[in-house]
Amino acid sequence: MASPHVVLFPFMSKGHIIPIFDLARLLLRSGISVTVFTTPASRPFFSDSLSNTNVNIIDIPFPQNIEGIPVGVESTDKLPSMSLFVPFASATKSMKPNFEQALASLSPVTFMITDSFLPWTLDSANKLGIPRFAYYGMTTFSLSLMRSSSDLLRTELSDDEVFTLPDFPWIKLTRNDFDSPFREREPKGPFFDFAMEEAMATSKSYGLIVNSFYELESVYVDYFNSKFSPKAWCVGPFCAATAPLQQRLEKPSYINWLDGMLEQGKHVLYVAFGTQAELSSEQFKEIKIGLEKSEVNFLWVVRKSIDEVDDGFENRVKNRGLVVTEWVDQREILNHGSVEGFLSHCGWNSVIESICAKVPILAWPMMADQHLNARMVVEEIKIGLKVETRDGSVRGFVKCEGLEKPIRELMEGDKGKEARKKVNEIGEAAINAVKEGGSSWQTLNDLILELTTRRNV
Numbered sequence: 001m002a003s004p005h006v007v008l009f010p011f012m013s014k015g016h017i018i019p020i021f022d023l024a025r026l027l028l029r030s031g032i033s034v035t036v037f038t039t040p041a042s043r044p045f046f047s048d049s050l051s052n053t054n055v056n057i058i059d060i061p062f063p064q065n066i067e068g069i070p071v072g073v074e075s076t077d078k079l080p081s082m083s084l085f086v087p088f089a090s091a092t093k094s095m096k097p098n099f100e101q102a103l104a105s106l107s108p109v110t111f112m113i114t115d116s117f118l119p120w121t122l123d124s125a126n127k128l129g130i131p132r133f134a135y136y137g138m139t140t141f142s143l144s145l146m147r148s149s150s151d152l153l154r155t156e157l158s159d160d161e162v163f164t165l166p167d168f169p170w171i172k173l174t175r176n177d178f179d180s181p182f183r184e185r186e187p188k189g190p191f192f193d194f195a196m197e198e199a200m201a202t203s204k205s206y207g208l209i210v211n212s213f214y215e216l217e218s219v220y221v222d223y224f225n226s227k228f229s230p231k232a233w234c235v236g237p238f239c240a241a242t243a244p245l246q247q248r249l250e251k252p253s254y255i256n257w258l259d260g261m262l263e264q265g266k267h268v269l270y271v272a273f274g275t276q277a278e279l280s281s282e283q284f285k286e287i288k289i290g291l292e293k294s295e296v297n298f299l300w301v302v303r304k305s306i307d308e309v310d311d312g313f314e315n316r317v318k319n320r321g322l323v324v325t326e327w328v329d330q331r332e333i334l335n336h337g338s339v340e341g342f343l344s345h346c347g348w349n350s351v352i353e354s355i356c357a358k359v360p361i362l363a364w365p366m367m368a369d370q371h372l373n374a375r376m377v378v379e380e381i382k383i384g385l386k387v388e389t390r391d392g393s394v395r396g397f398v399k400c401e402g403l404e405k406p407i408r409e410l411m412e413g414d415k416g417k418e419a420r421k422k423v424n425e426i427g428e429a430a431i432n433a434v435k436e437g438g439s440s441w442q443t444l445n446d447l448i449l450e451l452t453t454r455r456n457v
């Protein structure tokens, strides 16, 4: 019998593409053939990341002439502003004819996993009789809290008023933990319409694929699967299937720098805020002061020039801090022996990568699902601490003191020690989940069995 064949189609964002590379490796490991769809500009990123595999990569043209989007931009991290997200995501619909033509030419497809941000792919799947799973870059923790709180968010609660949910009375939340427009009393607007379209397509799909593992959030997986459909399948952490580092002639300079720190027995805080965060210049300034005052060693990856105001920062911290503006291998950094803490925006990939590397987190959520992820990190699984906002509000401005103190605590204090102990335990469970016999390994096997049996009926 031919091996099952799975089609993967990630949304055009680094934070959505990278986990799909790992998922492809997980599927290959289970003897599945994999075809991945992308666009021409992203193809090199795919070919590099999936080299040494026999994944079939197909690119289909990305729509041109989208108002406000510069020619050649085919990934959201290259957008001039995240306010262009909806036109960008909506424009992908015009890829449908090419997608369907390419799909129809493939050998039989057992099922497809397409990003929840590509809701139109459900229709393509239905036309060709292929079961579709929606890939959610979120946890069942976040999905459950979002669904369970929707009625309360329609009430008169103020932005920072604490409330609990009848289904999860141990979790304290505020309206500000939810992203706009979902936190509004009467959510509306283009993003809300897009999210409704996404939710509708998901509800009619075969299932949800989640980059998480049962032991991490069993209460929420059980809750979600008992209350809602389709079923959420936790088959991660995908990053536990990352390819081993390839032979290279030269190490990147930031790894040499970390090696030097390790040789001197120094601990390093890794600072990075993913691929989408938009930091104001004022906020940027406070980070510099906070890092400087904390006196810890740090490696900071920034997405904009730090020389906006040449205040001599890099020179003053040169013996203990490194600022990098290039694309880095985040997993390699997190897994480096010198890295003992991660100041993170809590994008889900960063959180799960930190768990797998057993590095505790200093949470500084900024947008999307990040506030809920931060609640999970700090209050639910207790693998980290949180930065302090000036006014105590969930979305408040963070002054240098709100960084300096928790940075020291994470790197040198007792609370940091406890978080490190906890992340070691959870990290071990994460790695075991995808090993043969682990919960995610079993879930993936069950899923494949269900789908292959279904095909043979």
Ligand SMILES: O=c1ccn([C@@H]2O[C@H](COP(=O)(O)OP(=O)(O)O[C@H]3O[C@H](CO)[C@@H](O)[C@H](O)[C@H]3O)[C@@H](O)[C@H]2O)c(=O)[nH]1
Binding pocket: 014, 015, 016, 018, 019, 136, 137, 138, 273, 274, 275, 276, 277, 301, 326, 327, 328, 329, 330, 331, 346, 347, 348, 349, 350, 351, 353, 367, 368, 369, 370
């Ligand atoms: O120089 C870099 C920068 C990033 N990364 C990787 O890029 C990914 C970034 O993903 P994530 O940490 O989730 O951040 P975002 O890019 O901000 O992710 C978006 O997508 C996530 C998954 O849906 C959401 O949880 C976030 O809120 C949303 O902002 C991770 O795998 C990082 O390892 C690198 O390898 N090198």
